[in-house]
Each structure stands twice: as structure tokens, then as C-alpha cells.
Amino acid sequence: MSWNRSALLKLIESQGSWVVESEGDCLAVSNDEGVDVFVYVGGRQILVEAALFSTKSVKDKAALNELILRSHHYVPLTSVCIKNIANEDYYVAFGALSVDSKDTVVMEEIETLFENVTEFLDLCDDYLDVEKAL
16 A cells, blocks of 8 residues: 555544644644654655754753764664754654555554654753753
């Protein structure tokens, strides 16, 4: 099966405990812990991502970047990048998979990102100025 936004919406809604809303070209999915992820479907891949925190909230960007580069392989199926959102840079956790992935793989990617957002936030906590964070 090659996924599109409407087929993904039906799959994610079938999960039951998540809230999913269509927002423009993406799906916004929230779990019961208040973590939000966004799911985009392109021609060749599905991208699942979550904004972690603004770069402005980081006390020492060089130290945090080194920590992420040295440790992100311990957090399965998730990478971190810096992305501009509404004219502000954010650290973003993301995973990508093929539009031809099985439904169980798609759901695993979303579930894993929900779990890994918490892992990354815990990992980065000492580098953040709490008053400036998301």
C-alpha cells in the first residue's frame, strides 16, 4: 500500500487513545501525555516529527549539539535536526519511512517518536533555560 494523508488519518484514528486532527498538509497527533507529533506524507516518504524546544532556550548550543551527535544513536528510530518554524529555529525530533511501509511500521514510528521525545527532553534538560523553553 502506498500511503496518502486520508489513509493515514484513518489508520491513526483507529489507534483509539490518540487525538488526531488534520492541519493543512499534515496530521497533528497528540497522545495522552500531551506530546504532539506531526505526520506529513510526501511522494516517497512519510515524515513524523515533533518540535522539542527553541534554539533560543539553549544555554550552550555547541555543548548540546555535541551531546546530541554523540548520543542520538541510543534513541531508536529518531534523529534530531534544527528546523525553522514560524521564523524561529527549533530542535526537532523526527523519523522518516517509506510511503510503502506496512501499517504496523507506520504506527511503530509514531509510537516510538512519542517515547523518544521524552527521552530527548530528559537528555537535554541540563542545557535548557527553562524560562525560554517551549
